[in-house]
Structures are given as structure tokens and as C-alpha cells.
Amino acid sequence: MRATTLLGKIFGLKQTRIQGVTIDAQGLVVDVAPTTRLPYCSSCGRRVRSVHDRYEDRRWRHLDLAALRVWLRYAIRRVDCPRCGVVVELVPWAENQSWFTYEFEEQVAYLAQGSDKTTLSALMRVSWRTVGANIERVLPRHQKTDLLDGLTHIGVDELSYRRHHEYVTVIVDHVKGGVVWAQPGKNAQTLNAFFEELGPERCAQLEAVTLDMSAAYLKAVTEASPQARVIFDRFHVQRLAHDALDQVRREEIREADPEVRAELKKSRFALHKNPWNLSTIESAKVAQVQKANQPLYRAYLLKESLARILDGRQVNVARKKLCEWVSWASRSRLQPFQKLAGTVRSHLEGILACFATGLSNGRTEGLNGKIRTITRRSYGFHSAASLISLIFLCCSGIVLQPVHR
Ligand SMILES: [Zn+2]
Structure with a gap:
């Protein structure tokens, strides 16, 4: 069996043809190409007839093979999309603007749910900062969209990070015991954004809101959901x-x-x-x-x-x-x-x-502790978006599996 055929079977990448393989100082380099003749636009996802030009070779990190780093190499094309203009094509093995394959990112996210920072970085050989960007891309692939449906008892919590210079506001569902919403900021405006997303109908369903004793939060709650009982945590x-x-x-x-x-x-x-x-x-x-x-x-x-x-x-x-x-x-x-x-x-x-x-105890206490631990662990991420992704990944009921084939 030829090496390329063998590797094709080992990797099992969808819509991807393996054209060659070499080993260099960085590890195993696998030349790949999409099997579809017409490229896809990375902006709108549709097929495009006209290819603008071809870039230099690019490399995507894939799951290690026998402890060797694996790179997929491909000269990505720029397409001339009638809707989006000149943009790069979408490759079948990775998300747009990512330097890692889907499978690599899934593995990182799986480890991020359960293992510590040092183990994850050492095992996958990526920086912690990269982990942050990775899970930001993975989260939408697994996130349920109906987290805000059916809320009756919620808790509002503010978390400080980056040595207390920045804040995120986190909303938890006391009934189901998970995080349902999070955004940077800690003022009335932040909480207003949540109530806006919730909409007047679902605001009217709220029975109780636990808060810390900040005047800003209190005002936002009493305006958006006056029937809800305010409980200080x-x-x-x-x-x-x-x-x-x-x-x-x-x-x-x-x-x-x-x-x-x-x-x-x-x-x-x-x-x-x-x-x-x-x-x-x-x-x-x-x-x-x-x-x-x-x-x-x-x-x-x-x-x-x-x-x-x-x-x-x-x-x-x-x-x-x-x-x-x-x-x-x-x-x-x-x-x-x-x-x-x-x-x-x-x-x-x-x-x-x-x-x-009897609210704001039991499992919510455990949840708050978990969120705080994650916040401390997120030190080194470059953005609040990475921290928020990690919070959702670990505290909103997402179940990930290790990448096994
Ligand atoms: Zn397009």
C-alpha cells in the first residue's frame, strides 16, 4: 500500500485527499488538498467558480501521530466570490482563520473541560493563549441555543479577572444549575443586555433573581422584571x-x-x-x-x-x-x-x-466555586471571550468526548 493511501486511511479526513508526506524539523508534514473541484467561500460557505490566486503553502496542526507533531500542508486558494469579493477558500479540515484542524481543536476542548493548564499545554504542545482561541471556536459547534428558555430562578454574579482590572457578568439558572449567559462588564448596561436578549415575555416568567448587593444590578432587575423577587446572595x-x-x-x-x-x-x-x-x-x-x-x-x-x-x-x-x-x-x-x-x-x-x-445555596454554591476556579485558571488568556468560552464549556452542560476513531 502506498504511504499516501495508508495515511488517508489513518487520518480519515473528510473531503480531503492526501498527496504526499515528508518529515522535517517540525514533524510529519502531510500534503493535502480538498477533494471537491470547486472551492468554497470562507465567508458565505457557498461554492465559487472563479479562483483569484493561490497563496504560499499554509500549515495546520493536526492530532499527533506516534508522538510526532503532524501538519497538514496546502497552498490555500483565494476565491472571487460574487457575494463576498476576494476571500480565502474554506478548507474541509479546519475552520476559517484557524491554524488547527477540527479534530485537534476538539481534543483541546475536551482536555480543557477536565485537566489543568500545565497538563493540557504540555500534552498538546500549545500555549495556554492558543487554548483560549481554540475553545472560542469549538464552543459554538456544541452550544445549545435555547439556554434562555424556561428560566424562572436565576442568579447574577460578577467575576473579576486579570488581577481585578476587568469583569464579566455571569447569569446562572438555579433550577437546572448551569451558566446560561455571560458578557464582559459589571454594570447596569451589561445586565440590561441580558434582559434585552431575554425579551419581555421571558422576563415576565422570572420569579426570583439572586444578586450581589450592587445598586447597578438592582436597578436593571427592577426595571426589566419588576415581578421577580430580588434575593441578595x-x-x-x-x-x-x-x-x-x-x-x-x-x-x-x-x-x-x-x-x-x-x-x-x-x-x-x-x-x-x-x-x-x-x-x-x-x-x-x-x-x-x-x-x-x-x-x-x-x-x-x-x-x-x-x-x-x-x-x-x-x-x-x-x-x-x-x-x-x-x-x-x-x-x-x-x-x-x-x-x-x-x-x-x-x-x-x-x-x-x-x-x-432557600435559594443561593447547594448546587449553585458549587457552581459559583467552579466558575471562580475557571476564572483563576484563565489567567493568561488574551481576552474575556476566551474566559467566557471556557466558562460555558465547563458549566453549561456541554458533554465532549475525546477524539477517538
Ligand atoms: Zn462568499
């Missing part, structure tokens, strides 16, 4: 308490004596943990803080007691305790907690609504 309330604790800690470290300062610097992890999860050493650190710095210990108690209140189940008990907490925090002489007390006071009903509905 308890995990966001807790995150704010952790932030306030951090602020107090930084302040106290700045003003402490050198030897106390060293102690306080080591306390961060222990202070943020739940008390019943503390190791003996961590408990000792908290005890040390209690002795060395009263304001910081007070901040720790405020953070902890708020968490315990939010753990409760009864609305009436929670209402009473939250009011007590607000007055305690207001008198705490810790400015970050005084500010948080004000926020809790003015959003009290929305915070209490989470006790009545």
Missing part, C-alpha cells in the same frame, strides 16, 4: 465580611509594633477559616490575635457571627439577629464593618428573602 454578604476583616487586618498591621506585626501577618489564613476547621496551630494563631490585637479580634468575631446568622433557617430568628448584628457592627469602631452594617441594613429584606426561598 448570602455568599456575597459573607464575602463582604471577609473583605472587611482583611481591611481591618491590613490597618492593624500597619499600625502595630514590629513584633506584633509579624504575628498578625501570619494570621490571615486562620482568621478566614471556620473556627471548627482550625488546626491546633491555627487555633493558637487566633488566640494570639485575641491577646495581641483587640480590634482585629473583634473584626474576626463580627465575621464569624454574621456567618452563623446566615447559616440559620428561620426568617424571624434571622431578622432579629441581623438587626442585633447591625447595631453591634455600627458600634464596633471598625470603619469597614460600620460600612458593611449600613449595607446590610439597607438590603435587609433582600438578604432575608434567601431564608424564605
Whole structure:
């Protein structure tokens, strides 16, 4: 059997003829050509009669063969499409403007769902940035279009990335437990774009929306979907308490004596943990803080007691305790907690609504954690679009299979 025939059988590429094969410094180079005589326009996808010219050879990365890199080589044509003008042809093995074959990209996307950054980059021998661009192309091939249908209980979350300089807004479906929408930005305008896409009919179906306590989001929700119950996410309330604790800690470290300062610097992890999860050493650190710095210990108690209140189940008990907490925090002489007390006071009903509905817990908590992990993993992607593609790829119910033949 000739080598080209053999490779044709091994690769099994559709509508592709194998014309030759060589090995060079980059790996196995396979000369290919489309089997169709008339080329396809890469812009509109239709067949075109007139070929404008032929480019220099181009290379597309294909799945490795026996640990060798494989490249498909072909002198791509430019066509003169009556509708689109002079554009390059569409080749059957790769998406327009991609330097990777469909199968290569599918394999990358499959790995992106489950493996870590280093493993994926090393195994496929591509940069993490390339992975981002790859999954941006793969996602539309697998994405369901009806994600926005039938939504009744949704959650709005903002994620910061690139060291907190940029944001994306993510909408999750509390009922089915997946991401249904995501766009760059974190203001009312961003959320308005979601409601516009949802349309007035589907907006009217919304029963509850969980939010973090940002005024921008709140306004967008009450305008687009006034019947929906607004629930403030308890995990966001807790995150704010952790932030306030951090602020107090930084302040106290700045003003402490050198030897106390060293102690306080080591306390961060222990202070943020739940008390019943503390190791003996961590408990000792908290005890040390209690002795060395009263304001910081007070901040720790405020953070902890708020968490315990939010753990409760009864609305009436929670209402009473939250009011007590607000007055305690207001008198705490810790400015970050005084500010948080004000926020809790003015959003009290929305915070209490989470006790009545039981929303923003369970699987959504897991989902939010997963989204945050993905966001941290996306560091190195060049655009928000790559991050959003990865979020959808991992959190919207897309099931990918490894490329096997
Ligand atoms: Zn065209």
C-alpha cells in the first residue's frame, strides 16, 4: 500500500485527499488538498467558480501521530466570490482563520473541560493563549441555543479577572444549575443586555433573581422584571465580611509594633477559616490575635457571627439577629464593618428573602466555586471571550468526548 493511501486511511479526513508526506524539523508534514473541484467561500460557505490566486503553502496542526507533531500542508486558494469579493477558500479540515484542524481543536476542548493548564499545554504542545482561541471556536459547534428558555430562578454574579482590572457578568439558572449567559462588564448596561436578549415575555416568567448587593444590578432587575423577587446572595454578604476583616487586618498591621506585626501577618489564613476547621496551630494563631490585637479580634468575631446568622433557617430568628448584628457592627469602631452594617441594613429584606426561598445555596454554591476556579485558571488568556468560552464549556452542560476513531 502506498504511504499516501495508508495515511488517508489513518487520518480519515473528510473531503480531503492526501498527496504526499515528508518529515522535517517540525514533524510529519502531510500534503493535502480538498477533494471537491470547486472551492468554497470562507465567508458565505457557498461554492465559487472563479479562483483569484493561490497563496504560499499554509500549515495546520493536526492530532499527533506516534508522538510526532503532524501538519497538514496546502497552498490555500483565494476565491472571487460574487457575494463576498476576494476571500480565502474554506478548507474541509479546519475552520476559517484557524491554524488547527477540527479534530485537534476538539481534543483541546475536551482536555480543557477536565485537566489543568500545565497538563493540557504540555500534552498538546500549545500555549495556554492558543487554548483560549481554540475553545472560542469549538464552543459554538456544541452550544445549545435555547439556554434562555424556561428560566424562572436565576442568579447574577460578577467575576473579576486579570488581577481585578476587568469583569464579566455571569447569569446562572438555579433550577437546572448551569451558566446560561455571560458578557464582559459589571454594570447596569451589561445586565440590561441580558434582559434585552431575554425579551419581555421571558422576563415576565422570572420569579426570583439572586444578586450581589450592587445598586447597578438592582436597578436593571427592577426595571426589566419588576415581578421577580430580588434575593441578595448570602455568599456575597459573607464575602463582604471577609473583605472587611482583611481591611481591618491590613490597618492593624500597619499600625502595630514590629513584633506584633509579624504575628498578625501570619494570621490571615486562620482568621478566614471556620473556627471548627482550625488546626491546633491555627487555633493558637487566633488566640494570639485575641491577646495581641483587640480590634482585629473583634473584626474576626463580627465575621464569624454574621456567618452563623446566615447559616440559620428561620426568617424571624434571622431578622432579629441581623438587626442585633447591625447595631453591634455600627458600634464596633471598625470603619469597614460600620460600612458593611449600613449595607446590610439597607438590603435587609433582600438578604432575608434567601431564608424564605432557600435559594443561593447547594448546587449553585458549587457552581459559583467552579466558575471562580475557571476564572483563576484563565489567567493568561488574551481576552474575556476566551474566559467566557471556557466558562460555558465547563458549566453549561456541554458533554465532549475525546477524539477517538
Ligand atoms: Zn462568499
